[in-house]
Structures are given as C-alpha cells and as structure tokens.
C-alpha cells in the first residue's frame with residue numbers, strides 16, 4: 029500500500045482551532061450541545077478540523093507536486109486557510125465552505141484510490157466512488173460523528189450508554205431520515221397549503237417539535253395548572269413592602285419558590301422545631317437591587333419576610349457557619365455539626381421551609397414573602413408515580429454517597445416536581461399517538477415499523493417527535509429538581525450538573541415548568557427546535573447502536589460493517605474523570621418510562637449498564653490497582669478493535685483529556701495519562717503526532733497559567749510487524765537527536781509554553797512506540813512511565829541547549845534567574861558567574877537589566893514593570909535578548925498588544941529570539957513554582973501571533989488619531 033502522511037501528522041493551525049473551540053463554548057442558541065446534556069463534550073470546531081486533517085494529505089507526501097519546502101509550505105498555508113474558515117461556528121451551515129472541504133477530501137480520496145488499485149483488497153478498501161465509513165465507538169454527545177457527517181462521511185456511532193445512543197440518534201440519524209419534509213401538525217398543514225412554503229433540512233421536524241411541545245404545555249396547564257397559581261399583589265402586602273404599590277391589583281406569574289431544607293434543632297429547648305439550613309438569606313446581590321429575607325423570630329417560631337435594600341451583614345451567610353454541613357440553629361444559635369445534620373437526614377427528620385417567592389415583573393424579578401397558602405399548595409401535590417431506582421451509594425459524586433441517607437432518584441425532586449414531570453412524561457406518550465395520527469393524515473406511509481426497526485413511515489415519525497419531546501422534558505428535569513438553586517447575581521435559576529456531579533443542596537429553587545422562564549416546557553421545545561434547524565441533513569442517516577467498545581462480540585455484526593474499514597476518530601473516557609453511567613441514571617430512570625416501548629432494546633436494563641463502563645472507578649472494584657488494571661485492559665482491547673478496523677490509508681485520532689489535579693510538577697505525568705498511553709501502545713499503535721487542544725476562553729487562560737490544555741489528540745498508526753527492538757540507550761540517543769527539531773517546530777507553531785512539555789510527549793512517544801520493545805541494561809522492558817521521564821528530561825536538556833544561541837548577558841541573566849528569580853543575590857556570586865559567561869555586572873547595570881540602586885554587596889534583576897519606560901530599541905547599539913523580552917513584556921502588560929507591536933516593529937527580525945527565551949524562562953519559572961513570572965512569559969508567547977500580525981499591519985505606522993476632545 030502507498031503510505032501518505034496526512035496533514036494532521038505534520039501540521040495544524042492550532043491557534044485558529046483553539047480560538048474557535050473556545051468561542052463555541054459561549055454559543056447557546058442552536059448549538060447541538062443544547063439538545064441534551066452530556067458531560068465533557070468535545071468542541072465541534074476541533075472535531076471538524078481533526079477529521080479534515082486526518083483525511084487530506086500533507087503536501088510533503090507529494091514531492092512530485094511540491095518539490096521544495098517553500099512550495100509545501102505554500103500548499104499547507106492554503107489548507108490552513110480552509111481549516112480556519114471551516115472551524116468558525118458561523119460556517120457550520122455555510123454550504124460553500126463545507127463544499128470546499130468535502131471537495132478537498134474527495135480529491136485526496138480519489139488520488140489514494142488511484143495509486144492503490146493493485147492493492148489485494150482494492151475493491152473493498154479503495155472504491156473511488158465511495159468514501160470510507162467513519163466510526164466513533166465512544167460517541168457520547170456525538171460531536172465527532174456529527175462533524176464526520178457534516179464533512180460528507182457515512183457516520184457510525186456507538187456508545188455503551190443508552191442516553192448517549194439516544195443523543196446520537198437525535199442528532200445524526202433522525203434529521204437526514206426526514207430531511208426536507210414539511211411539518212405534519214394541523215396548524216402548519218393549513219398554513220402550508222396557503223403559503224406553499226418550502227421546508228429545508230430539518231425545519232419541518234423543528235416546527236413540529238415547537239408545535240407539539242407547546243401543545244403539551246397547554247395540556248399540562250389544564251392538568252396541573254392549579255399547582256402553579258399566579259400571585260395576587262394586594263394592598264395589604266404594601267404595608268411591609270411599599271415598593272409593591274405600583275403592582276397592586278396585578279397577578280404575577282411565579283418563576284420559582286425558594287426553599288431551605290430543615291432539620292430538628294439540636295437545642296433541647298427547641299427540639300420540636302424544624303430549623304432552616306440556609307446557605308444565605310440573600311436573594312439578589314446586584315448593586316442597587318439588593319433583596320434578602322429576614323427571619324422574624326417569635327419564641328419557638330419564625331417566619332421569613334422579604335426585604336429590599338442594603339442587607340445586614342448576617343444575611344450573607346444565612347445559618348451557615350462553615351464549609352460543608354455546618355450550620356447554626358436559627359432559634360438558639362446552637363451550632364449544628366456535619367455529623368448532626370447527617371444523622372438528622374438519615375433519621376428522616378428533615379423537611380423544607382419556604383423562604384421566598386420569585387415572580388416575573390416587567391424586566392426584573394419581584395421577590396415576595398412566603399405565604400401559608402403557597403406552602404399548603406406545594407404540599408397538596410401527590411405523585412402517582414416516581415422513579416424508585418436506587419442511586420449509587422458508593423460515589424461522593426452523587427449526593428447518595430455523602431452520608432445523608434438519600435438513596436433513591438426520586439429523592440432529588442419535590443412532590444410537586446414529581447407530579448409535574450410524570451404529567452409531562454405521560455403527555456409524551458399521548459403525543460406520540462397523536463403525531464402518528466397527524467403524520468398519517470399528512471401523507472406519511474402507514475408503517476408499523478418504528479425507528480428501532482428501520483421504519484420511516486408514520487410510526488417512525490411519531491417515534492422521532494416523541495424522542496425530541498422527551499429531550500425537552502429531560503432538559504426540564506435540570507431545573508425542576510432540588511438540585512437547581514437560586515443564583516444571586518445575576519439573579520436567576522441555576523441547573524443541575526453545574527459540575528459533573530450531583531452534590532447536596534441546602535436551599536433550592538423550585539421552578540415553575542409552566543412559565544416561560546428558564547425550565548419552562550415551551551421554552552425548551554423552542555431551544556430543541558433551534559438545534560434541529562441547524563443540523564446537517566444531506567448525508568445518509570447515521571448508524572447508531574448501543575455497543576461495548578471493549579468487547580469482542582457483535583458490534584460490527586450489529587452494524588453490518590464486517591467488511592468495511594473505517595476512519596476512526598474517538599474520545600474515550602478519561603480514566604476516573606467522569607462516571608457517565610452513574611450520572612446519566614438521572615435521565616435514564618425518567619426517560620425509560622415514555623421511550624421503553626419505542627426503543628425496547630435500549631431500555632432492557634432498569635438502570636444504565638455499568639459493569640463494562642470503561643472508567644477506573646475504585647468503587648466498582650475492590651482496590652485502586654484493580655480499577656487501574658480494569659481500565660488498562662479494557663482500553664487495550666478497545667484500541668485493538670480500533671487498530672483492526674481502521675482503514676489502512678488513514679491514521680486514527682484519539683482524544684484524551686488531561687486532568688489538572690492529577691499532574692505532577694512537570695505537567696506530564698499522571699496515572700490516567702500513563703495508563704492510557706500504555707493501552708494505546710500495547711494495542712499495537714505507533715504514535716505519529718500529538719496536538720494539545722485548548723477549549724478555555726483566552727481571558728481565563730491568561731489569568732490561569734497553570735491550566736493545561738484541555739485535551740491531547742493522539743495521532744496513531746498501526747505499528748509495523750517488522751518494528752525493531754532497541755536498548756534504552758539507543759532510545760535515549762534517538763530522543764536527543766530528534767527532539768530538538770521537533771521542539772523547534774512546536775515553538776514555531778507558537779504552542780503555549782504551558783503546553784510545550786505535554787506536546788513534546790508526541791514526538792517522544794512517537795520514537796518510543798516505533799520500537800517493538802525497548803530493553804534496559806538488565807534486559808527489562810522500559811515502561812511508559814520511564815519513557816515519559818526520559819522524554820521530560822531530554823526536553824529540559826534541549827531547552828537548556830537552546831541557551832547557547834543567546835548573547836552572553838542573556839546567558840548570565842538566565843543562570844542568575846534560575847537561582848534567584850528577581851530577588852537579590854550576592855555581588856560576589858554575580859561576578860564569578862559573569863566571568864564564566866564572559867560579561868560583567870557593571871555592563872549589565874548600564875544595559876538597564878540590573879537594579880543600580882542595590883547596596884554594593886547585592887545584585888538584583890529588574891522586573892519588567894521596573895524597566896525604564898523611555899527605552900527605545902533603535903537607540904540601543906547591542907540589544908540583548910533578555911532586554912528585548914522583558915521590555916516587550918513590560919509594554920504588553922502595561923499598554924497591550926498594539927503598543928507592543930510598535931516596539932516589536934522597531935526591533936525587527938531579532939525579536940524572534942525573545943519568544944525562544946520566553947519558552948525557556950517559562951519552563952524555569954514553572955519548575956521553581958514562580959507562578960507570577962510564568963504567567964508573564966506564557967502571556968508573551970500567547971500574544972505573539974497577534975503582535976506579529978499587528979507589527980506587519982501597515983496601519984500601525986500611521987499617526988494615531990487624536991482623541992475627540994484632544
């Protein structure tokens with residue numbers, strides 16, 4: 029087979045991908061991630077760029093077309109420009125950009141097929157009329173198969189988790205199945221005959237989701253509206269709250285009822301009283317609109333009164349004394365320890381008390397004192413059904429594992445919430461029948477086969493709408509739960525799963541699911557419809573199944589892809605980071621009720637299958653070691669399957685998230701990371717590239733230098749059967765020979781200094797994994813851990829060697845900085861060091877690097893902020909790299925990128941050395957734990973491309989426009 033290196037094995041426009049990925053996080057409307065919650069979704073921008081980079085050849089693979097390095101660079105730049113367009117969120121529906129990308133993929137594919145016609149399996153593997161299929165066996169929220177589909181590939185997605193399977197069905201299977209069909213609901217049908225509107229893509233589906241979602245809300249209103257009454261603003265209320273005067277006579281919709289949990293007082297004198305566990309009495313802390321509750325105590329009773337205006341200091345902490353479950357009794361001030369509170373809950377002596385009501389005003393929230401009537405109304409709700417399944421008791425990620433005696437999923441909901449949610453789920457089932465009827469009336473073929481059995485007639489359409497409506501209700505469970513709390517500024521409802529956990533909540537907000545505020549059913553239907561309207565529909569419907577990626581069994585038979593080799597890009601679980609199965613039971617126990625009859629195979633088990641989930645969670649295994657070996661063995665099996673099934677012309681890409689807390693000081697070692705690499709290599713892969721991807725917003729990144737790239741993408745190829753063995757010292761030599769160039773490439777691509785050590789693992793592991801075995805002097809195999817340590821050590825040496833390129837003052841300052849940072853040191857030491865580096869302390873004082881005001885016996889390097897602001901590089905005869913670097917940082921930190929670019933332009937081409945020095949100084953600062961310095965060096969490299977762009981931008985030289993009143 030002719031082997032061509034793909035673009036992703038050589039270069040990627042990382043900056044553009046990272047910026048687009050970070051921007052995508054702030055997109056709310058219409059983003060596929062808003063269809064249904066899934067944890068740790070990959071950004072679509074990164075997924076799209078990676079699959080594209082995996083499918084097109086690197087220009088260096090075609091010396092016949094691009095014989096010189098310059099020509100290859102030009103061609104690479106052309107591909108980069110296309111990727112830069114491709115990753116923009118605005119272009120996810122831009123057919124002209126997408127067509128360019130698809131054409132590029134096809135052009136490369138046809139060329140690959142043409143040169144592989146003599147391959148023994150050419151008809152199966154190299155059909156120029158059919159692109160290879162795409163498969164992600166850990167599909168999760170579906171970002172990767174969705175982007176493969178958008179790029180024109182036939183997408184296959186599998187996941188062990190039924191909820192993930194449903195998300196993939198909803199995203200990539202259903203929309204193409206019903207593409208370009210008009211809506212079937214009676215209202216649109218009438219309008220359609222009148223207006224002859226053309227319905228493109230999934231617009232028809234979206235319209236039906238809106239219509240039936242709204243209809244469900246109206247039906248629910250009839251059934252349970254009495255539980256969610258409006259509040260009358262009366263004259264009487266204005267006695268305590270004169271601000272309500274203009275509202276007297278109006279009826280306001282309630283957005284939420286704010287409750288605090290209670291336990292019995294520990295004080296014997298009040299032992300009969302239920303006292304609140306309120307983490308705060310504040311309702312709104314927005315300056316100028318402050319609102320709070322004041323507890324009014326009479327003997328052994330208390331009531332809450334809502335007050336507006338500046339709160340007393342005590343309001344901030346409610347009855348909370350310290351972190352965790354440490355409170356005080358409101359009536360007696362007696363402290364309540366964590367143990368006491370836990371014991372009260374376990375004995376079921378807990379309850380709830382209403383602290384305030386939030387109603388919808390004109391453009392603002394209206395906070396009202398609780399009433400007995402409202403309390404009684406809430407208590408009048410009696411659920412006829414509730415999810416009785418157990419929550420896992422062993423993990424602290426779930427409130428059930430925190431020792432409060434909370435055991436069942438239904439305990440996360442109030443009775444009124446249980447009634448509302450059950451009503452909605454019943455309505456999903458009823459609406460299914462109605463949609464089937466309407467679909468038939470609208471011309472859908474009668475077909476008893478539903479989605480599960482490959483149908484596409486009236487039943488399948490009803491199944492599809494029921495699934496989207498079920499997702500609307502699922503979204504509703506995020507706010508209609510005691511996990512939802514009230515945020516104080518801006519004042520609004522929060523949702524469950526702010527983190528990848530379900531913690532204990534002390535006070536919670538009970539939302540009104542019939543209102544049009546967050547959590548309302550009609551609003552969620554609109555949000556789901558918005559996503560649908562933007563989904564690609566021109567490809568063939570994706571193939572989505574539930575399957576265990578680690579099992580040897582029937583995944584491929586189920587998919588009927590026995591003979592097909594796939595392009596693989598995947599994002600497996602990250603060691604013990606997220607317990608998907610445990611968390612997703614939150615949805616599963618509800619959604620199973622309306623969808624079990626539609627997808628019977630997916631809902632065979634009472635809760636989400638857990639045993640084979642590839643997570644190293646100690647609570648499922650007797651020991652940590654057993655958890656680790658379960659993970660490594662399972663991951664190796666999964667990687668084996670990938671290696672066997674992947675198309676030989678393309679590398680496989682595997683995402684791996686990096687967990688900050690697991691890292692050691694060198695930023696590259698962690699059990700999860702090592703175990704994962706071990707599995708990849710054991711499975712027979714050689715690593716041909718690694719790309720650190722960032723998805724945080726840049727602002728945070730600059731402030732948080734310690735934050736590592738959010739994930740690493742490994743590019744892998746099957747290791748040749750003829751891979752040689754070698755010794756440890758041969759491996760070390762290969763690292764020393766090959767890493768310097770690899771690091772230079774990484775630095776030129778402006779990798780963030782904080783990511784350099786991680787990124788260097790790629791080329792390092794590339795060398796490690798190209799050998800079948802590496803043996804140490806005792807004949808024992810070198811482990812991944814040992815290899816990682818050797819790679820880190822070599823990276824450090826290579827960076828130190830780069831110092832040789834700097835001028836003597838800079839080399840002196842580097843050595844001094846390593847030892848003292850910007851703190852003073854002895855003059856004698858400085859002198860001795862200066863002799864070794866061929867410079868003098870006096871010269872460096874004159875060059876303005878050293879503090880002249882220090883007493884004679886001491887020497888100190890000047891911090892960037894202390895350097896002279898009159899500095900002009902054009903007047904300095906012999907610029908040192910140290911000086912340039914620190915002046916650039918001074919200007920950057922005090923005046924921003926435009927001013928820095930002006931200085932940069934004056935320095936000219938010599939400035940490049942400043943970036944190299946910044947990498948070196950970053951690595952020293954990180955090692956010496958000088959976070960503030962590290963931040964400055966990282967910041968300079970981070971801003972480098974923009975400074976460069978501005979410095980070469982003609983407008984910089986034009987005189988600055990005078991201010992309007994200058």
Ligand SMILES: C[S@@+](CC[C@H](N)C(=O)[O-])C[C@H]1O[C@@H](n2cnc3c(N)ncnc32)[C@H](O)[C@@H]1O
Pocket residue numbers: 066067068069070071165166167168169170171172186187188189192575576577578598599600601602608609640641642643
């Ligand atoms: C990191 S997530 C994938 C996220 C996805 N790329 C996205 O953007 O949303 C890993 C997935 O692996 C799935 N998983 C865990 N163990 C599995 C197994 N044995 N077989 C198949 N899937 C598994 C989890 O359910 C989870 O959805």
